[in-house]
Amino acid sequence: MASNLKCKSFASKFMRTVFPLSILIGLSLQSCTKTEVIDFEQEPKNRITAFQIKNSPQPLVGAIDQDLNSIKLYIPYYSNLDFLIGEIIIDEGATLLRSDSTEINLLEDELDPIAAGDSARYIVRSADGKYRNYVLTQEILPHPDSLKVIGYGNNPRRNAFDFKLHTVEDGNYEINANAAFYAFGNFLSSSHRATFTLKNQETDETHTDYVRSISVSPQANEMYVMTARVSPNAKFGTYDVTLDHQGRTTQLAPMKIDYRLPYTESYSSSTKYMVGDTIVFESGEATFPVPEKIYLRVNKSTREGDVPTGFASNLYGKEIAMRIVSNDRSTIKAIFPEMPVGVYRNYQSNVINLYAVFKEEPGFRAGTVFGTEHRIAIPSSAGFLVEASTNN
Template sequence: MNTIRIQTVLLCLLLAAMCVLKSCTKNELVPYEREPLNKIQEYKVVNNPQHMMGAIDHETNTIKVFIPYYTNLDFLIANMKLDEGATLLRADSTVINLLEDELDPVAIGDTVKYIVRSAEGQYRTYTLTQEVLPHTDPLAILGYGNQERMGAFNFELHTMEDGDYDINANKIFYLFGNFYSSSSLGKFILTNRATGATHEDYVRIASVTPQAENRYVMTARIASEALYGTYDVTLEHQGRSTILPPVNISYKLNFGPYYSSSAAFAQGDTIVFDAENATFAKPKQLYARVNKSTREGDVPPNFPEDLYGKNLDMKIVSATRSQIKAIFPDIPAGLYKNFQSNVINLFAIYEEEAGFEEGTLFNTEVKIAHPSGLGFSVLPKQP
C-alpha cells in the first residue's frame, strides 16, 4: 500500500515538473494596444479679457466652458490643440486647418460638435456645452416701467403687488434690477394662462445698461407676433431666474408714421409702413387721396381736376402686424405741400380682429401715414 502511495506522489511531482518546464520554455507575446491619437488636448476661449479654458472629459468626449456672469459675450472664439498628427473635421468631413483657419465662432448658449481624426483614421466626436456661473445674489427685479409711467424724476414702477401689467404687442418696456451684467442674452418665458402654451420668443431684449447703486435697466420689446392674452412670466438671465408680474398683452392700432419734407416716392414704388410701439390689423384696402387746397402751388400744376377727392388705390404687397408694403399710386410727379394736413394723405381700412383695444376703428378710414406739411415729393416712374 505504501509503495502505491509513493508511486502516486512521484507521478504527480513528475507531471507538475513537466508543466512548469513547458510554461517556462514557451514565450507568448501579448500585443500592446496603443491608444488612438484623436483627442482634443486644449480648448481655450480667447475673446474674453480673461481667457477661459474648456473642461475636457475624454471618457464622455465632452468639453464644457464655464462662463462668468459678468461677461458680455455674444460668441465664443476659441483656439484648440489636438494630439500629434490628428486632424479636425467639419460635420461635412472637410478639414479645418488649425494653422491657417480659425474655428467658427460659437453663439453663447449653443451646443456644437467637433470631429477629430487620428493619422490612422480613427474618429472621435466631442460635444461642446456651456454653463453660466451666476452671481451669488438672487435675481431681484424692482418692477416694469414704460414712458407712460414715467414721473418727474424717475419711472413709476409696476411691481408684483400691482397685479397684472397691461402692455401692447410691439411695445418697448423696461425692467429695473440687480442684473450685475450688461449682457443682453436673457430669456423671457411666457405661459398663457388660458391654454398653458409656453412661448420663449414673445419678448426680445435690446440692451442691459448699468445705473446707480449697482442697479441695471433692461430694455425689451413685446414681439408684434405675440398672441393677445394673459401670461405668467419667468425671466432667465446669466444663470439666474425670477418670476415677474403677469402681463396682459393686447393690440393697439398704429397711426403714423410722420414723413419729413425730405420723403420722396416714385410712381409705382413699394412704400413700406412700419408700426412703432403698436401693431397693424389686417388691411382690407390702402389708398391715397389728394384734396384741392385753398392755396396755390400746393400740388403740381399738371394735377388733373378729376383726381381730386378720389381714393387712389395702393395695391397691398404684404402685411404683418409690424409692417405693411404697398405700391405707391401713379399720380403726377412733383411737390405736394400738405397744407393743414389735408392736401395729400394715405389711408387704410382694417378688418375687425380680436385682441385690439376697445374703441379701435375697424372697417373705417384711418390714416396710415402723415406726409409733411412742408412738402412731400412724388418722383417720376423709374424705368
C-alpha cells in the same frame, strides 16, 4: 507574442537524498510558470488635448472628458460675450474636422464662432484614419445671490421725470404687442442674453419667443435695467412670466398683452416717390390689423401751388388706391399709385394724406374703430415729390 518558461528547482542536495527521484521530478514540473508577453496596442492619435476661448477677457478653459468625448465650458455670469472663438490642440499628426466633415487648418483658420449658449461638434481624425467625435456644451455659472426684479418700468432711467414702476403687487402689467418695456433688477451683468417664458393663463400655452431682451445696462447701487420688446406676433392674452438670465431664474408680474393701432407716421421734406415704387408703412411700437385697402387723398387747398400744375380738379377728394403687396403686424407694403407728377405741398395739414381701412380683429384696445379710414401717414409741410415711372 512570445512565451518564456521559468522553472524553479526544488531538487537540492538535501531533497535528493530524502525524496525519491520520481517525487523530485513531479515537484520540479509543478513549480514551472508560463509568462505571456503581449504586444502593446497604442491608442489612436485622434484626441482633443486642450480647448480654450481666446476672445474672453478672462481665461475660459474647456473641461475635456476623453471617455465621453465631451468638452464642457463653464461661463461666468458676468460674461458679456455673444460669440466664443475657440482654440484647439489635437494629437500630433491628427486632423480636425467640422461637423460636416470639412477640414480645419489649425495653422491658418480660426474655429467657427460659437453663439453663447450653443453647442458645437468637432471631429478628430488620426493619421491612420480613426475618427473621434466631440460635443462641446456650455453652462452658466450663476451669481450666488438670487435674481430679483423689482418691477417693470416705462422709462430706462429710474430718476426720469415720467418714471413709473409696475410691481407684482400692482397686478397685471398691460402692454401692447410690438412695444418696448424695461425691467429693473440685480442682473449684475451687462449680458442681454435672457429668456422670457410666457404661459397663457387661459390656455396654458407656453411661448419663449414673445419677448426679446435687447440690452442690459448698470445703474446705481448694483441695480441694472434690461430693455426688452414684445413681439408684434405675440397673441393677445394674460401671461405668467418667468425670466431666466445668466443661470438665474425669477418670476415677474403677469403680463397682459393687447394690440394698439399705430400713430400717424410723418414723412420728411426730402421724401419722393416714383409711380410704381413700393411704399412701406411701419407700425412703430404698435400693431397693424389686416388692411382692407390703402389709398391716398388730395384735398383742395386755399393756397396756390400746393399741387402740380395741371392737377385735374376731379382728383380732389378722390381715393387714389394703392395695391397692397404684403402686410404683417408691423409692416404694410403697397405700390405708389398713378398720379400727376410734381411737388405736392402740405402747408395746410389736410391737403395730402395716406389712409388705411382695417378689418376688425379681436385683441385691440377698447374704443378701437374698424371699417373707417385711419390716417397712417402724413407728409411734412414741404410735401413730397412724385416722379414719373421710368417704365413709361
